[in-house]
Amino acid sequence: MLRQDFNRPDIKRRALADHRKKQFADPTYQATEYHHRLNFYATPPTADITLEQFEQWAIDRLKVLAELEACSFRNKSLAETASHMKPLLEKYLLLQPNTSSSSKLFEERQKDHYSHFILRLAFASTEDLRRRFSRVETMLFRLRLNDEGYREKDAFIKDINLDCEQVTEDECNKYRDELAAITGFKKGSEEETWIKVDWERVPDLVESRRVFMRAGKAYVPSKEQSSMVVAEFTKRLDRALELTARALPRLDEDDRLTPILDHLSKNFITPDASYTSSTSSVAGADISARNIDSLSAHFPLCMQNLHRSLRRDAHLKHFGRLQYTLFLKGIGLNLEECLIFWRSAFHKITDDTFNKEYRYNVRHSYGDVGGDSNRRGGGYSPFSCQKILTEHPPGPGEAHGCPYRHFSLENLTALLQGVGITDRSVLNGVKEDKESQKFHMACNRVFEHVHKNEIKKAKEESIMTSAQLETIVHPNEYFKRSYLLKNLGKANGDDIKMEDS
Ligand code: SF4
Numbered sequence: 001m002l003r004q005d006f007n008r009p010d011i012k013r014r015a016l017a018d019h020r021k022k023q024f025a026d027p028t029y030q031a032t033e034y035h036h037r038l039n040f041y042a043t044p045p046t047a048d049i050t051l052e053q054f055e056q057w058a059i060d061r062l063k064v065l066a067e068l069e070a071c072s073f074r075n076k077s078l079a080e081t082a083s084h085m086k087p088l089l090e091k092y093l094l095l096q097p098n099t100s101s102s103s104k105l106f107e108e109r110q111k112d113h114y115s116h117f118i119l120r121l122a123f124a125s126t127e128d129l130r131r132r133f134s135r136v137e138t139m140l141f142r143l144r145l146n147d148e149g150y151r152e153k154d155a156f157i158k159d160i161n162l163d164c165e166q167v168t169e170d171e172c173n174k175y176r177d178e179l180a181a182i183t184g185f186k187k188g189s190e191e192e193t194w195i196k197v198d199w200e201r202v203p204d205l206v207e208s209r210r211v212f213m214r215a216g217k218a219y220v221p222s223k224e225q226s227s228m229v230v231a232e233f234t235k236r237l238d239r240a241l242e243l244t245a246r247a248l249p250r251l252d253e254d255d256r257l258t259p260i261l262d263h264l265s266k267n268f269i270t271p272d273a274s275y276t277s278s279t280s281s282v283a284g285a286d287i288s289a290r291n292i293d294s295l296s297a298h299f300p301l302c303m304q305n306l307h308r309s310l311r312r313d314a315h316l317k318h319f320g321r322l323q324y325t326l327f328l329k330g331i332g333l334n335l336e337e338c339l340i341f342w343r344s345a346f347h348k349i350t351d352d353t354f355n356k357e358y359r360y361n362v363r364h365s366y367g368d369v370g371g372d373s374n375r376r377g378g379g380y381s382p383f384s385c386q387k388i389l390t391e392h393p394p395g396p397g398e399a400h401g402c403p404y405r406h407f408s409l410e411n412l413t414a415l416l417q418g419v420g421i422t423d424r425s426v427l428n429g430v431k432e433d434k435e436s437q438k439f440h441m442a443c444n445r446v447f448e449h450v451h452k453n454e455i456k457k458a459k460e461e462s463i464m465t466s467a468q469l470e471t472i473v474h475p476n477e478y479f480k481r482s483y484l485l486k487n488l489g490k491a492n493g494d495d496i497k498m499e500d501s
Pocket residue numbers: 300301302303384385388389401402403404439440443473474475478
């Protein structure tokens with residue numbers, strides 16, 4: 001197999017490379033040893049791998065990260081996430097401990113090392129991608145750290161140079177009672193080791209009295225060291241991502257890697273966030289142009305906002321039309337009805353203008369016109385929350401995007417009140433979710449408030465399984481679930497069917 005060093009552009013290019021581009025033009029090969037299965041990814045890899053490995057390893061890691069992100073959207077606890085992720089990690093990113101007799105430790109760790117750095121390149125380009133990457137990589141690191149054996153964890157912490165001092169056995173004996181008061185530490189206990197750091201580095205542990213304080217130093221027991229290590233991991237990764245972002249333009253000249261990296265970052269979507277019209281239709285519902293106004297009561301806030309703006313202005317700008325058209329297509333509105341809907345909604349313009357400027361785009365979204373692949377695939381898929389939250393933020397005069405993210409708090413509160421959400425505790429919860437950037441949580445909070453009676457009934461009567469009530473990560477799922485819940489009473493088991501989402 002042809003081996004190509006992904007760090008090294010071809011020879012002609014290397015000769016021409018200017019000295020400022022040295023970082024990518026002239027890597028020095030360094031043999032890498034992996035003493036631990038945990039990795040802080042401080043040193044970029046330099047050995048040769050094939051382009052196929054480059055892509056496959058990155059895709060495998062991406063599957064793991066996307067699933068981790070889905071676990072966090074669903075608010076799974078650490079323990080639930082760990083058990084959910086176990087088989088996936090074993091399949092795509094297995095890392096065995098030093099105590100294992102496997103002969104594949106080096107290969108496993110090498111794949112982990114390379115795939116991290118490849119995705120670091122793919123996700124360094126925008127602040128959003130950097131933040132998401134850092135978040136999910138931190139989740140992955142935390143899972144692995146928690147899973148690590150006591151001795152290996154201890155050895156790893158010593159190696160990463162956390163800029164802290166090990167507390168000696170003499171000191172442990174000297175402060176035995178004070179340390180015991182913190183954790184129930186007993187002399188000679190193998191399970192407890194202590195480090196000391198300047199107390200300013202662990203203010204949360206000091207505040208909650210989870211450390212022993214002496215002479216400006218905080219004595220941190222091993223069980224609390226994990227949170228320090230995780231925080232340090234995130235801090236170093238964030239810094240490294242900033243540096244990578246600055247170096248990225250120099251990669252543009254490598255036409256083998258740029259398309260792969262581009263493709264990887266575009267596919268960083270939660271696996272269940274993609275939506276096809278076959279999973280979205282609601283049997284028995286009248287999905288027609290004339291019924292959109294009444295159906296809009298079941299729309300999530302992003303689509304309600306588009307609908308209200310459309311009714312107010314008799315117009316929406318390009319991205320608003322695209323987001324809304326694909327959503328309507330996703331709820332089951334057929335092309336013909338969709339054209340009727342847009343034509344009547346744009347009532348201030350002539351037929352001629354509509355046909356010339358808008359009709360084509362609607363047909364294109366449905367795959368009725370456009371390139372072969374679009375036609376074959378039946379047009380474009382409705383946007384997931386992830387896509388709406390992270391791509392094309394709305395500018396002045398635009399109504400697309402996600403109000404939980406893109407509106408100011410005042411405007412968001414006014415919009416929520418405008419659609420009937422006036423409960424103080426819900427509005428406060430939304431405010432907190434927005435401040436901590438948990439936009440999905442805000443949306444799900446509102447959903448649960450609006451449908452609380454129906455959800456209670458569905459649970460009591462076992463009409464919906466817990467999988468069907470999991471956190472919503474797609475506007476079309478919001479619609480479908482809302483419609484079905486509100487029509488539970490009318491279903492009589494026949495005309496409204498609850499299918500697996
Ligand atoms: Fe729409 Fe998703 Fe935002 Fe809810 S979280 S408003 S469904 S984009």
